[in-house]
Amino acid sequence: MAAPPIPSFATDQSRARESSRQRGVQSIGDRLYGGWITASALVIPALLLLVAVVIAISAWPAVQSLGWRLLTDTTWDVPHARFGLLPALLGTLASSVLALTLATPLAFGAAIFVSELAPPRLRRPVALLIDGLAAIPSVVYGLWALVVLVPWLRRDVMPFVRDTLALGNVPLFAGPAYGPSLLAAALVLTIMILPFIAAVAREVLQAVPRSQREAALALGATRWEMIRDAVLPNARAGLVGAMILGLGRALGETMAVTMVIGNAHLLPTSLFQPAYTIASLLANQFAEASGPLHVSALMAAAGVLLAVTIVVNGFARWLVRRTEQQR
Amino acid sequence: MSREPAVTARPTPAVLARVDVAPDAIHTAAPTLRIHQLTASYGERVAVRDVSLECAPGRVTAIIGPSGCGKSSLLRCVNRLHESVVDARVSGAVHLDGRDVYAHDVDPVEIRRRIGFVSQRPTPFPMMSIRDNVVAGLRAATPRLDARALDACVERTLRRVGLWDEVARRLDDDPASLSGGQQQRLCLARALAPEPRLLLLDEPTASLDPLSTQRVEELVYTLRGDVTVLIVTHNLQQAARVSDTTAFMLDGELIEAARTRALFTTPADARTEAYITGRFG
Amino acid sequence: MPRTARGGEQTTLQARRRRSAIMTSLVWCASAICLLPLVLITAHLLVGGARVLGPRFFTALPTPPGVSGGGIANGIAGTLLLLLVAAAIGLPIGLGAGLFLAERTRTRLAETVRFLADVLSGLPSIVIGIFVWELIVRPSGQFSALAGGVALGVLMIPLITRATEAMVQLVPNALREAALALGYSRARTSLTIVLRTALPGIVTASLLAVARVAGETAPLLFTAFGTPYWSLRLDAPIAALPLQIFNYATSPYDDWRAQAWGGALVLIVLVFALSWLARRVTESRRERLNATVAGGAAE
Numbered sequence: 063m064a065a066p067p068i069p070s071f072a073t074d075q076s077r078a079r080e081s082s083r084q085r086g087v088q089s090i091g092d093r094l095y096g097g098w099i100t101a102s103a104l105v106i107p108a109l110l111l112l113v114a115v116v117i118a119i120s121a122w123p124a125v126q127s128l129g130w131r132l133l134t135d136t137t138w139d140v141p142h143a144r145f146g147l148l149p150a151l152l153g154t155l156a157s158s159v160l161a162l163t164l165a166t167p168l169a170f171g172a173a174i175f176v177s178e179l180a181p182p183r184l185r186r187p188v189a190l191l192i193d194g195l196a197a198i199p200s201v202v203y204g205l206w207a208l209v210v211l212v213p214w215l216r217r218d219v220m221p222f223v224r225d226t227l228a229l230g231n232v233p234l235f236a237g238p239a240y241g242p243s244l245l246a247a248a249l250v251l252t253i254m255i256l257p258f259i260a261a262v263a264r265e266v267l268q269a270v271p272r273s274q275r276e277a278a279l280a281l282g283a284t285r286w287e288m289i290r291d292a293v294l295p296n297a298r299a300g301l302v303g304a305m306i307l308g309l310g311r312a313l314g315e316t317m318a319v320t321m322v323i324g325n326a327h328l329l330p331t332s333l334f335q336p337a338y339t340i341a342s343l344l345a346n347q348f349a350e351a352s353g354p355l356h357v358s359a360l361m362a363a364a365g366v367l368l369a370v371t372i373v374v375n376g377f378a379r380w381l382v383r384r385t386e387q388q389r
Numbered sequence: 390m391s392r393e394p395a396v397t398a399r400p401t402p403a404v405l406a407r408v409d410v411a412p413d414a415i416h417t418a419a420p421t422l423r424i425h426q427l428t429a430s431y432g433e434r435v436a437v438r439d440v441s442l443e444c445a446p447g448r449v450t451a452i453i454g455p456s457g458c459g460k461s462s463l464l465r466c467v468n469r470l471h472e473s474v475v476d477a478r479v480s481g482a483v484h485l486d487g488r489d490v491y492a493h494d495v496d497p498v499e500i501r502r503r504i505g506f507v508s509q510r511p512t513p514f515p516m517m518s519i520r521d522n523v524v525a526g527l528r529a530a531t532p533r534l535d536a537r538a539l540d541a542c543v544e545r546t547l548r549r550v551g552l553w554d555e556v557a558r559r560l561d562d563d564p565a566s567l568s569g570g571q572q573q574r575l576c577l578a579r580a581l582a583p584e585p586r587l588l589l590l591d592e593p594t595a596s597l598d599p600l601s602t603q604r605v606e607e608l609v610y611t612l613r614g615d616v617t618v619l620i621v622t623h624n625l626q627q628a629a630r631v632s633d634t635t636a637f638m639l640d641g642e643l644i645e646a647a648r649t650r651a652l653f654t655t656p657a658d659a660r661t662e663a664y665i666t667g668r669f670g
Numbered sequence: 671m672p673r674t675a676r677g678g679e680q681t682t683l684q685a686r687r688r689r690s691a692i693m694t695s696l697v698w699c700a701s702a703i704c705l706l707p708l709v710l711i712t713a714h715l716l717v718g719g720a721r722v723l724g725p726r727f728f729t730a731l732p733t734p735p736g737v738s739g740g741g742i743a744n745g746i747a748g749t750l751l752l753l754l755v756a757a758a759i760g761l762p763i764g765l766g767a768g769l770f771l772a773e774r775t776r777t778r779l780a781e782t783v784r785f786l787a788d789v790l791s792g793l794p795s796i797v798i799g800i801f802v803w804e805l806i807v808r809p810s811g812q813f814s815a816l817a818g819g820v821a822l823g824v825l826m827i828p829l830i831t832r833a834t835e836a837m838v839q840l841v842p843n844a845l846r847e848a849a850l851a852l853g854y855s856r857a858r859t860s861l862t863i864v865l866r867t868a869l870p871g872i873v874t875a876s877l878l879a880v881a882r883v884a885g886e887t888a889p890l891l892f893t894a895f896g897t898p899y900w901s902l903r904l905d906a907p908i909a910a911l912p913l914q915i916f917n918y919a920t921s922p923y924d925d926w927r928a929q930a931w932g933g934a935l936v937l938i939v940l941v942f943a944l945s946w947l948a949r950r951v952t953e954s955r956r957e958r959l960n961a962t963v964a965g966g967a968a969e
Contacts, residue, residue, distance in 0.1 A: 089855050089857070091855055091857040091858065092855050092856045092857045094857065095856065095857030095860060095861070096856070096857075098762075098766045099766045099767070099769045099770040099773070100770060101766065102762070102763045102764070102765070102766025102767040102769075102770060103766065103767040103770035103771065103779070103780070103783045104783075105763050105767065105827065106767055106783050106786050106787050106790060106827065106828065106831065107782065107783060107786050109790060109824060109827070110786055110789065110790055112801075112805075113793070113797070113798070113801045116801055116804050116805060117797070117801065117804070120804055167700065168700045168703050168704050169700075169704065170700070171696065171697045171699070171700020171701060171704070172697075172700055172701040172704040174697050175697045175698065175700065175701040176701075179694055179697055179698075180701075188701060188705070191705055191708055192704060192705070194708060194942070194945075195704070195705070195707065195708045197881060197882070197885075197941055197945055198708075198711065198885070198938065198941075199884070199885020199886070199887070199912060199937060199938070199941065200885065200887060200888070201885065201887040201912045201915050201916050201919070201934070201937075202711070202715070202885070202915070202934045202937065202938060203711070204916070204919065205915060205919040205930055205931070205934050206710070206711045206714055206715075208919055208920070209714070209718075209919070209927070209931075210710070210714055253707045256704050256707075257704070260704060284686050284687060284689070284690035285690050285694065286689060286690035286693040286694060287686065287690065289693075307792070310792050311792075313794070314792075314793065314794020314795070314796065314797070315794070316794065316795065316796040316887075316888035317887045317888055317912075317916060321916075321919065321920060341794055341796050341888070344796050344800060345796060345888060345891055348800065348803075348891070348892055349891060349892055349895075360800075361800070361804075364796075364797050364800050367794055367796075367797060368793065368794075368797050371792060371793060371794055371797075372789055372792075372793070374792075375788070375789055375792035375793075376785075376789055378792075379785065379788045379789070379792075
């Protein structure tokens with residue numbers, strides 16, 4: 063056999079260069095297709111960048127003229143051009159953290175129920191119902207909370223805590239019992255992030271290998287010991303991720319909160335007092351913002367919300383992905 | 390040989406006699422396949438190392454070897470399927486009738502159209518009828534085809550793989566309704582419909598029952614003369630039954646290639662002997 | 671088990687069983703509490719909605735407070751139009767990006783895009799609304815259906831991207847290779863074999879994405895804006911069901927607040943119908959796919 067000359071091709075390390083070598087013989091269809099999927103994929107980073115840049119530019123005048131006072135001032139007074147975000151920022155954090163605290167044990171319980179303990183016949187229906195809860199639009203939660211939850215708080219819960227339990231002097235429960243309050247916002251947020259945390263937690267739990275559970279059962283563990291010693295430790299990072307994803311949701315939730323939090327620029331010191339969140343501040347004021355500085359200050363508020371949620375979500379996704387890759 | 394070789398690793402004399410009927414007398418339009426110093430890798434892992442192999446036109450060449458020895462990778466380099474994997478690299482040459490399929494001006498799509506390929510597990514296209522599956526390759530090559538010509542091709546090809554009588558009345562059904570063996574023969578029909586002159590079979594019977602296996606082997610036998618066949622198998626009897634030439638690979642390297650009977654009766658390399666007598670693999 | 675003999679004092683099997691039973695019942699309670707809001711909200715929706723629902727509610731335009739016979743016809747039409755615009759933006763980009771992620775799985779660009787898609791889907795929807803306001807409403811000088819559709823479309827992109835990726839990755843690689851080996855070009859392989867095989871899953875995911883954004887209110891506040899009139903123009907403010915619910919619910923008028931329940935019931939039915947349809951598509955066709963992919967029906 064006559065030795066043919068040996069063409070050296072595809073010796074370069076990068077696939078990108080390898081595929082560009084082939085481009086000469088690629089059909090038009092392949093090129094169009096490659097262009098379409100690559101361009102679509104690039105839209106996502108481009109969009110994020112654009113969101114950040116657009117908001118940063120619009121917020122710049124306010125940042126320039128107000129500086130750190132944007133974050134430290136407790137007064138929001140449009141006519142006097144005082145735009146302090148501190149009450150709204152703290153209100154956002156307080157309502158979200160409160161909701162997370164209430165929702166986590168319940169959501170984890172539901173996740174454990176569906177993935178470990180429920181009788182087989184109940185698993186699918188319960189999972190479907192929880193998914194259904196997640197599909198209810200925010201504005202419907204808001205409507206329900208406004209018409210049902212808030213009056214119940216005002217009529218029954220608040221007087222009970224204040225008078226029957228005689229806790230009226232505790233600062234946490236101070237203030238008149240209006241109904242619309244930090245507590246109402248936290249409760250509706252709790253209900254809203256419950257199904258979300260439960261769904262992510264369920265996936266994380268189901269990713270724990272069967273062999274781990276069987277090993278525990280084979281050692282004579284009870285059902286609960288199996289969950290505690292074999293399932294939960296393996297799922298820990300993912301469960302924390304689920305919590306933080308829920309927190310991200312709560313931070314950016316707008317409509318339901320706007321409808322029940324009372325929208326008052328007060329530092330969130332009492333559960334019974336109205337408060338504000340950044341998202342509801344935007345929802346209420348953006349459409350009728352007066353003057354460029356007001357708009358710019360609201361843009362700065364959006365920027366703060368954006369930064370907080372990106373950090374929180376990025377961290378959570380990283381955690382969830384880490385557990386899923388352990389498999 | 391001090392040890393009696395395992396009986397199962399030996400081809401029966403009757404089969405060998407059939408394969409050896411004057412192979413040199415074949416005159417054929419089928420191409421010669423020359424693999425020259427081929428090295429293929431996935432990232433850091435080298436799957437095929439400097440393999441050179443010549444497959445005579447119109448003959449059946451079998452590649453045997455333990456799993457992971459690189460035989461499938463070698464096969465997938467011939468129709469340039471290897472490079473569709475991320476991080477995959479190839480160097481060396483594959484000459485089909487003197488033309489390098491890796492030459493710079495060669496379109497891999499064009500090459501693949503001329504080479505039939507059947508993989509280990511049946512891969513009928515879901516969401517396509519049995520009929521459309523058979524002519525899928527034809528349609529890809531030529532956009533507009535006469536409906537009658539297509540129908541004739543469907544029948545001819547399905548008869549060739551012995552599937553016509555079983556599916557003639559449900560050509561519009563989903564291939565999912567077929568058994569595994571039928572699906573694999575459908576895939577063979579799909580590969581044969583464009584009349585390739587080179588057919589690559591990657592353990593085509595690995596997931597089939599004995600009866601379906603026999604059918605596929607008979608088909609491969611009838612293709613001799615018209616089509617050059619390269620078949621990867623880990624079933625030694627199968628290699629002995631269907632092939633004219635057998636190549637043995639180990640750890641990515643080609644250990645030896647010889648007439649099938651010669652390789653199975655008097656292997657030149659000790660490692661080949663160890664493998665065919667069942668000492669490993 | 672590591673914790674059964676703690677502090678030298680042996681826990682009896684009985685105590686462990688009791689503990690297990692207690693924890694199990696706590697988990698049952700937690701699940702029940704999780705589902706309680708669903709029951710309450712459904713009950714209120716049905717009761718509140720039934721009071722105002724009638725044929726006129728679907729065909730009439732909104733009326734001022736105190737004038738009876740108001741409906742939500744423009745809101746329903748507006749929501750459907752907004753969803754159409756959103757799908758026209760979200761589908762091609764989401765599909766393309768999903769295919770990109772599935773085909774270039776392990777490249778660094780894919781890893782980055784995958785992560786950023788997750789980040790994008792976690793952004794508060796009101797921020798997207800403000801972004802689109804700055805991008806479209808402010809330069810054009812008016813609220814518009816187009817801006818609202820774009821905002822919803824941006825929300826759909828990451829949802830469809832990740833779902834498409836997941837569905838395409840379920841398609842066995844052998845199938846892709848079989849098509850390539852037959853001489854299919856890369857584009858043809860992806861579009862006619864891979865995408866077609868993954869199609870039921872992708873349709874499901876897309877419908878779920880549409881259902882997800884159908885109830886979004888916050889991004890519409892400063893884009894679609896809402897109107898009490900009939901409008902299907904892309905360059906003018908348009909009514910949307912969620913906006914109407916919000917406006918009615920927060921209004922001081924009793925008849926408007928009653929209508930909010932009706933609107934909410936219609937919205938929920940729309941969202942759940944889309945979700946139900948989505949699951950139906952997959953269920954009917956997934957079995958066929960599985961039978962082929964698993965390598966043959968039982969013989």
